[in-house]
Amino acid sequence: MRILLVEDDIPLALGLQQSLRHEGFVVNHVTNGKTAISALSVPDQDLVILDLGLPDIDGLEVLKRTRDRKLGIPVIILTARDSLEDKVKGLDIGADDYLVKPFEISELLARLRVIERRLGTAKSALIICSDVAIDTAAHKILIKDEQLIASKKEYMVLKALMENAGRIQSRQQIESRLYEWGEEVASNAVEVHIHNLRKKLPEQFIKTVRGVGYTVNKT
Amino acid sequence: MSIRRYLVLILLSIITLMTFFAAIQGYKASMEQATSLFDEQLVLVGKTLLATSATYPDQATENRLSAVTVVPSNHIAYQVFRNNTLLLRTDNAPEQLITELPAGFIDLNFIGQRWRVYIETLPDEPTQINQLKVLIAQPLEQRFSLAEQVILSAVTPIILIIPVIALFIFMAIRQGLKPLTVLRRELSEKKINDLSQLTSETSTKELQPVIQTLNLLFERLSAAFSRERYFASDAAHELRTPLSVLKINVHNLQMTQSEKLDATGQASLMQLGQSVDRMAHVVDQILTLNRTNPDQLTMTVTKLELQVLLQQVISDLYPEIMKHQHDISLESQATTIYANEFALLTLVKNLIGNACKYTPNGGQILVRTVVDDHSFTLTVEDSGPGIDSSEYQRVFDRFYRVGGDGHQSTVVGCGLGLAIVQHIVKLHHATITLAKSMQLNGLSVSVTFPQKTQAVDLYLNQCEKEREDNR
Structure with a gap:
């Protein structure tokens, strides 16, 4: 994936480039808003990492002009502005994600991977958590390379959990994923699917966080 | 006299x-x-x-x-x-x-x-x-x-x-001192942190210089205060980018150079990473402390789902909770409340974060809500060592940490969390109680929020007005 990095702080940009290249991304770096806008006029990038406090044009203005030109390129804002209003504003103008400095590089990489999967440019369609893997291209669940037979809804539930491995998915969040799929969901449907999945999956793979939701561990 | x-x-x-x-x-x-x-x-x-x-x-x-x-x-x-x-x-x-x-x-x-x-x-x-x-x-x-x-x-x-003479003297003096009385009333009605200019107009020759001097003083004080107030947050803000650079470079070192280092080198690198994280945490807490200062934050409330908010915070903190292998549970029902979202999120995050940090690995954390007609209470209990009741007051002081500098050094913290919580509690006219947890034997922190406050009324009135405007 080709990334346009718009960041005026040179040491930060150098460090970021090194991390991103190490992960196999191709990075172009520009240091101001004007260059960023002209670079975006050529459809040469897959994603933009955008700093807001640029020396010439504010990052939000760059984003606005990009969206005004109907460019749907994913944009991740990376900024020191951490107030709730700033976040909401950035996302409203059309950012796909918003990260506040100082950020965890692993979090930035995770979010890049989410966008990559969405764009379908990921090299691998596999989501792996310990012994369990999901092949999102083939819609298959694999346990130690053996295919597991599961219903489509069970697959959706597990995918929702594994995509967000290490985080908790509430019953409502999982339900909304099932709704997306376009079917009526019974009130205890999620519990039923989880119950069925647990019978097929290794013990303690899906954990219940009482009162909050369900989670699977990353490793 | x-x-x-x-x-x-x-x-x-x-x-x-x-x-x-x-x-x-x-x-x-x-x-x-x-x-x-x-x-x-x-x-x-x-x-x-x-x-x-x-x-x-x-x-x-x-x-x-x-x-x-x-x-x-x-x-x-x-x-x-x-x-x-x-x-x-x-x-x-x-x-x-x-x-x-x-x-x-x-x-x-x-x-x-x-x-x-x-x-x-x-x-x-x-x-x-x-x-x-x-x-x-x-x-x-x-x-x-x-x-x-x-x-x-x-x-x-x-x-x-x-x-009769006495009466006339009294009246004459009262009339003569009226400008002073007006000034006194305006000054006494001023809130403690209100450094705005005095507005009372006076034609009294003797009082004009007094008001002018007072206004000048207020102006200088307010400038000094805002300089002081913004200094910490400006400084913290300025540290964000260099901290990011540090973080990235530590990460890059770990990714690319780690194999070339011996055990001491790797330990140093890990220490470096932890220190950077700790610094980032302090910077973040200083900014939050300033932002939640009741003098700064204008108290605006919105309609919130308490249970959803708690679920969200627990989800956000879950990686940390997992790291400590804590067993966390939430006991709450769907409840609509009115509060400042940013403030309430910060409060819950700090309380659960504290429980997570100070409870030994594999401990238990229980988050509960109790709602009645007039208030809602949020309780976070843990199975940790708790706090001695003699320290209940001091833990709210800025940069105070139980046990002083000899504090368990493995716990990343800076002693600002409860000061932030205290700010938010004040902002919501809520009350906070520390106690020994009956259920888990650790610390129990309860925050009780009133359901009806001025800010809530203001918000509801605004909603009502908007609804009428739409009609």
């Missing part, structure tokens, strides 16, 4: 004192005048008596004497002697000679009274025959009472008018 009371008291005292002195002076002067007037009267009566007595025969005294008794006894008394023999007397005068004094005035006592006596003898030479001596006396008491009556009638109106 108030200026008004001081002025009223001092003016009244002066007026009363002066009136008193004036009355005494008047009394003295009137008395002197009355004395000379009465004395003249005595001389006149004496001379007349002398003239008429000259023609009296020595004999037939009986008739004469009875004739004179008509003179009112308590007003005047006299004796007339011819050649030292009593010729005439009033019956309130003794038969003996009152005094040997040949002529002039004298004050003396007889018949239980004090008298003013005038004596005249005719002819002057004592050797001559047919010498007439007149002694005429008037009671002194009568003179005094007459003088007193005169003075009293002059002084009484002045005494009576003193309360």
Whole structure:
């Protein structure tokens, strides 16, 4: 994936480039808003990492002009502005994600991977958590390379959990994923699917966080 | 002492004192005048008596004497002697000679009274025959009472008018001090952290410089305060980018160089990473502390789902909770509340974050909510070591950490979390209670929020207005 990095702080940009290249991304770096806008006029990038406090044009203005030109390129804002209003504003103008400095590089990489999967440019369609893997291209669940037979809804539930491995998915969040799929969901449907999945999956793979939701561990 | 009371008291005292002195002076002067007037009267009566007595025969005294008794006894008394023999007397005068004094005035006592006596003898030479001596006396008491009556009638109106004068003085002073009262009221109505300019207009020459100076002072103070207030957050903000650079480079080192390092090198690298994380945490907490300062954050509330909010915070913190292998559970029902979202998120994050940090690995954390008509209570309990009740107050101090610097150094923290929580509690007019957890034996932190506050009413009114506007 080709990334346009718009960041005026040179040491930060150098460090970021090194991390991103190490992960196999191709990075172009520009240091101001004007260059960023002209670079975006050529459809040469897959994603933009955008700093807001640029020396010439504010990052939000760059984003606005990009969206005004109907460019749907994913944009991740990376900024020191951490107030709730700033976040909401950035996302409203059309950012796909918003990260506040100082950020965890692993979090930035995770979010890049989410966008990559969405764009379908990921090299691998596999989501792996310990012994369990999901092949999102083939819609298959694999346990130690053996295919597991599961219903489509069970697959959706597990995918929702594994995509967000290490985080908790509430019953409502999982339900909304099932709704997306376009079917009526019974009130205890999620519990039923989880119950069925647990019978097929290794013990303690899906954990219940009482009162909050369900989670699977990353490793 | 108030200026008004001081002025009223001092003016009244002066007026009363002066009136008193004036009355005494008047009394003295009137008395002197009355004395000379009465004395003249005595001389006149004496001379007349002398003239008429000259023609009296020595004999037939009986008739004469009875004739004179008509003179009112308590007003005047006299004796007339011819050649030292009593010729005439009033019956309130003794038969003996009152005094040997040949002529002039004298004050003396007889018949239980004090008298003013005038004596005249005719002819002057004592050797001559047919010498007439007149002694005429008037009671002194009568003179005094007459003088007193005169003075009293002059002084009484002045005494009576003193309360009226007092009233007028009081009113005049109050009116005169009105600009001061207005200024005082404006100052006392100012909130403790309100450094805005004074607005009271005054035409009083003396107060104008005071107001100007006060306003100048307020301006400088408010500038100084905001400089101080923003300094910490500006500094913290400026640290964000360099911290990011540090983080990335540590990450890059770990990714690419770690295999080339020996054990000590790798340990150093890990220490470096942890320190950077710790610094990032402190910077973040300082910013939050400043942002949640009740002086800074304008309290706006929105409609929130308490349970969803708690689920969200627990989800956000779950990686950390997983790292400690804590068992966390949430006991709550779907509840709609009105609160400041940012503040409430920060509060819950800090409370659960603390429970997570200070509970030994594999511990338990319980988040509970209790809702009634007037309030909702949020409780976070843990199975950690808890806090000694003697430290309950101090843990809210900025940068204070239980156990001081010898604090479990493995726990990343800076002692700002509960100070932030305290800010948010104040902002919501809520109450916070620390206690020993009955269920988990660790610390139990409860925050009780009132359901109805001014901010909530404001928000609901706004919603109502918007709804009407839409119609």
